[in-house]
Amino acid sequence: MNEHFDILVVGAGPAGIAAAVSASASGKRVGLVDDNPAPGGQIWRSGTPAGAEARKWLARLDTSSVFRLQGWRVIDHPKHGTLRVESDQDCRDLCYEKLILATGARERFLPFPGWTIPNVMGAGGLDAMVRGGLPIAGKRVVVGGTGPLLLAVAAHLARRGAKIVAVCEQAPLRRFVPFAAYLLREPAKLLQGIDYLTATRGTRFYTGCWPIAARGKEKLESVSLQQSGKNWKVRCDYLACGYHLVPNLELAALIGCRIEDGFVATDDMLQTSVAGVFCAGEPTGIGGVELALLEGKIAGLAAAAGPAAVEKLVSHRRRRLRFVHALRSATALDPQLRKLATETTLVCRCEDVSYGALRKHVSWRDAKLQTRCGMGPCQGRICGAATEFLFGWDSALVESNIRPPIFPVMVSSLGIPDDNQACPGDKNTVADTPTGTPKETR
Ligand SMILES: Cc1cc2nc3c(=O)[nH]c(=O)nc-3n(C[C@H](O)[C@H](O)[C@H](O)COP(=O)(O)OP(=O)(O)OC[C@H]3O[C@@H](n4cnc5c(N)ncnc54)[C@H](O)[C@@H]3O)c2cc1C
Secondary structure (H helix, E strand, O other): OOEEEEEEEEOOOHHHHHHHHHHHOOOOOEEEEEOOOOOOOOOOOOOOOOOHHHHHHHHHHHHOOOEEEEOOEEEEEEEOOEEEEEOOOOEEEEEEEEEEEOOOEEEOOOOOOOOOOOOEEOHHHHHHHHHOOOOOOOOEEEEEEEOHHHHHHHHHHHHOOOEEEEEEEOOOHHHHHHHHHHHHOOHHHHHHHHHHHHHOOOOEEEEOEEEEEEEOOOOOOEEEEEEOOEEEEEEOOEEEEEEOEEEOOHHHHHHOOOEEOOEEOOOOOOEOOEOOEEEOOHHHOOOHHHHHHHHHHHHHHHHHHOHHHHHHHHHHHHHHHHHHHHHHHHOOOOHHHHHOOOOOOEEEOOOOEEHHHHHOOOOHHHHHHHHOOOOOOOOOOOHHHHHHHHHOOOOOOOHHHOOOOOOOOOHHHHHOOOOOOOOOOOOOOEOOOOOOOOOOOO
16 A cells, blocks of 8 residues: 655654654645654654653654654655655555655764674664663773764763763864864753763763774673873773764665765755755754754755745754854864774674775775675665775765665565556656755765
8 A cells, every 4th residue: 555645754853853743734744754663763762761852842743744654664766756665564655745854874883803892882872772771780881982972872871870981082182172162152062061071970081082992702891992192901891982973875865866975965945956855864964953853844844835934944054054064073083093993803794894805995886896895784884984984985875886675675575566656756857956055074
C-alpha cells in the first residue's frame, strides 16, 4: 500500500519535527518518516530526560495532523516524487509533492592503534548506550576528540555516576580565545557550558591533547594520551571518542542534490538544487539543536507557504551561523591526527582493511576497487569520513558513488518495480541555483 503526501519529511530529529509541525499548520497532508521507534533524533532519543524545549516540540507533534511512520527507513528514491521505505516486515512507496530531508549526522572516528578494542566507543555512541540502559556508575571514562559534544557527553555520564578521568580536546586553548567573544553574545550557550562544567567538577580538562593508543586484553584497560609531545597512560573502563559529526548525505546525494564542501547546498529558504526538495538540520552543516529547529521551521514553512513566510527566520539563521562558523574554526582538526594510525591499524573495520593497505591508493574509488574498503555492512559510513581526513580523498558520499539501496535491505524489498504507477512521478527537475550561504565549509 502506498501513501501520498503534499509534504514528506525524512528524519524525526529536532529539524524534522520542526519542519513537519510547521508545514502541517498550513493544512497540507504531511508525512514524517524515521527509522527509530520514537521521534527525537540524536538528542531527544527515548531515555533522555526531556527538557522544556523537547517536551514542547514532542507535544506539538503529538497534537498535529502529521502522519508518522516510525520504524521505517528510506532505502531508495526510485523516481522523482517517490521514496521507497522498509520496516522490519514490509516495504512500500511513499509519494510526495515536496520533500524535506532532515537526516541528521553521525560521528567521525579517526583510527588509532587499539580503536577497535571493546569499550572504545564514539562519544555520542557511549552516551546513547547509557541512555539505553548501559550501567556506567563507578566506571572510569576518558572522553576525547573535539567539539562541544565532548562536554555534553562528559556531563551526562558524570551525572549518571561515571568517574570522568579526563576530557581531551584536540584543539589548542589559544583557538578558543576568539571564540569566547561569540560565546558571550549567546547567553543560552554560555549557561549550558557552565552547567556542563558544574556537572564535571573535579575532572581534568586537557587541550591540544588526544588519545594515541588504547590497550586491553579482552576489553579496554588503559589509554595513552598525548599533549605537546608528552605521552602518558591512564587506566579506564571506557574511551568515548569522536572527531566532529559528519552529515548523513546518502539520500540527498541519491536524489541528486548538489553537495558542496561536504554538505547539502541550499538557498536561504533551504531549497536544494533539486526542485521541491528542501534540506534542514545537520546535512546543511553541523550547528546543534537550536539551529536544527530553526532550519526545520524555515524548511517546513517555505515548503508549505513559500518564501514570504520565512523572512524573519532567515535573518535569525544568518546570525546563528556566525556562532557555528566560529566554533567550527576553533575546533578544526589538527593535521597531526593524520599520523595516529600505524601500518597495521584497521581503517575499514567491516572488511579488515589496514591503513598500510589504503596508503598505496590514490582515491576512494581506487581503494574500494582494490581493497574492498567501504564495501561492508556500513557501506563506508565510518571509513569514508576517516579517509576523507586521512588521505584527502573525495568524499565517499558524492553523488556518483551512491547507489540504491542506501542501506542493507531484505531480499523481498529488491523485487519491487521502480516504475510503480501508484505515484504520479515526474521528471527530475533542477531548481534555480541555490544562492544562500552554506552553513559551514570545511
Ligand atoms: C550525545 C549527544 C549529545 C548532544 N548534545 C547536544 C547539546 O547539548 N546541544 C546541542 O545543541 N546539540 C547537541 N547534540 C547535537 C544534536 O543532537 C544535533 O544538533 C541535533 O540532533 C540535530 O538534529 P537533526 O534533526 O538535524 O538530526 P538528528 O537528531 O540526527 O535526526 C535525524 C533523524 O533522521 C533519521 N534518519 C536518517 N536517515 C534516515 C533514513 N534514510 N530513513 C529514515 N530515517 C532516517 C535518523 O535516524 C534520526 O532519527 C548532541 C548530539 C549527541 C549525539
